[in-house]
Amino acid sequence: MKKNWHLVVTGTLAMGLLAGCGSTQQTSGEKNSASPAAKTAQVNLKATVLTDDLETFKSAYAEFSKENPTIQVQFETIPQAQYYEKLRLQLSSGEDIDLVGGNMDVFLDTGILEPLDDYIKKENIDVSGYGPLYDSLKVNDKVYGLPYRKSNWMLFYNKTLFDQANVAYPKADMTWNEFRELAKKMTKGEGANKVYGAFLHPWAQTWYMQGVQTGASIIDKDLTPFKKGLQFRMDMEKDGSIMGWAEQITTSAHYNSAFQKGNVAMNLIGDWHVAQLRQAETEKKISFDWDVVPVPHPEGVAANTSLATPVSLMVNKNSKHKEEAFKVLQFMTGAKGAKQFSAKGFLTGYVNDEIRKIYVGDGSMKPKNIHFFVEQKEYPEYPLLPGVKNILVNNVYKQEGEMALTNAETVDQAIQKIGQRVEKEWADKYAKDFKAGKK
Template sequence: MYEAMKMDDEVLGLPYRKSNWMMYYNKDLFDEKGVDYPSDDMTWSEFRELAKQMTSGEGEDKIYGAYLQQWPQTWYMSAVQQGASIIDKDLSPFKQALENRIQLEQDESIMSWAEQISTGAHYNAAFQKGTTALSIIGDWHVAQLRQAEADGDIAFDWDVVPIPHPENVEPNTSLALPVGLMMNKNSEHQDAAFTALQFFTGKEGAEMFAEDGYITGYIDDDVKEAYLGDGSQKPENLHYFLETKEYPEYPMLPGVKNIVVQQIYKQEGELALLGEQTADEAIKNIEERVQSEWASKSEE
């Protein structure tokens, strides 16, 4: 995470957190159906079958087997889990990743991309409502669910397991990014800014964030102990977050997030999910656009 905050050997910021992904599940829904809780070693094809098994009902009474937020990462993650990068010249691993999302929609075990966009659906509300069995989202969701419990907004039991993985990829292989803090070189209060930066990205700040359920940039045994707590708070299997093998969601290079992810992958993936082009066409267009709209304008 620290190395990802460097450019040309200069440190641009420090990570106070890192975000990696996990699969959250509603234990009550599994108990009601008499279905075993999801395994910590589940392939994407097994996830698809489990999502179908947990789907039932229609309309407002529908229980969705799974929820995937309408972000490109939620469909391309299976390619990144194999070590592929979204700026590779050959993006063939991403074709299967996109097809996986399309198949889940065809099964009607997840809310369609079109419905998510039109209704403004959100992973937090969808899971807290109690009508979603499985939800794949980042570590920050732990703090959101704990707060919801404290506020009395959810009454069901829940836990986490690692996200599904492709065949021949080890279990608990996740995506992660550093969440960084920087200080402005033109600040009139550089000493104060640096003091704040030291606190939030050092041990004191890390212990504070860890107690609230966030994975931190700075980590040692004390921070791990603060993160795991005394076992009285959910989720029971919080330890999985500390055991992940991680690949970056995308390279920390200028323009990758706002051009490659938020424009190219989002736009072309959406067209495929709306049925306006095939997965093959989408990936071909992404390859071409990454080269023309980003790579050709970058220095290397």
């Protein structure tokens, strides 16, 4: 439990000091000099944030404290595997935590989050820097958190393999059908030495992405837009241009190790892969050249349309110092905090020209085309509502997609069952109480 220490100057002590000095009255200057002293009481806050973000939060706080010396923040974390489960328990038991970092949807059903709309209005915060993410964060027309970073998807490619095959690099404006043809062209060989044209991780996101890019939601009643994506993945497996789902599972194939091995021409994955590849280069684990281009898009959808998963900072509604906690949140999720996070290589929730320049850097580090990350049109990967991630993404879409990928169901059957399970396992529990914001 934290302790708040307050400096108290009593009126009796103040009067005694004046009498001892022989003063008969206070000047206006003396009154003013007493006023700041009354406001110097230190406020102690506690924030629990994701492990990967802890050090950057501490660095950003060093800047924050220069402007707000009376607000002390103790940053703590929990191991990733236990993070959300343990943090939910801590919050429900009333532990003294003022600020929470992570995926907002995990906490919405707890009722522990403070609505931020009044604070945002009072401080006249310019939310345009968050782009369309701001409205997508709303639940029941209220904002419960602001994103300090986000994860967007991109297409990574092995330039060395393309050079060796004398094939042009992937285009920045490429449809999914063009991607499929390029993957077939880049596939060669057999067995352990086979070069795959592409790698699609076993996650359901790699196929339902195509529907989300059109503006569809995985909780829609009409899931027709997602049929194409699932069928597309199955077709690419038949082409032999990607590793089959069953082989990925039996061999524990992973997007990072698969791409670093050097026999995958294109890798569809999120922005976090940049840091993984840079680290591999530093450790001399890879020697090939690589870059990025926007993910392929459906016909009729603009190029560089991607998925974004925001990671937010939130205020505990039971905090005793909500005003001060919001000051921290405002700094960390706004332009000042974004400068700190983008300098560390994080894709930030708030973006302006200066932050774009910081993120892109001076061109001395790969990928050369990192600018595509800060030029994307973004759709949230899934509606930020309770249960969507845990129930639908991690279970329903994953399980039924796998049934189709192992030929236990047809694509039509899988999509039909997904629809039924969305209604039964998610909508019946949450849809009445929670409504997502606009995309």
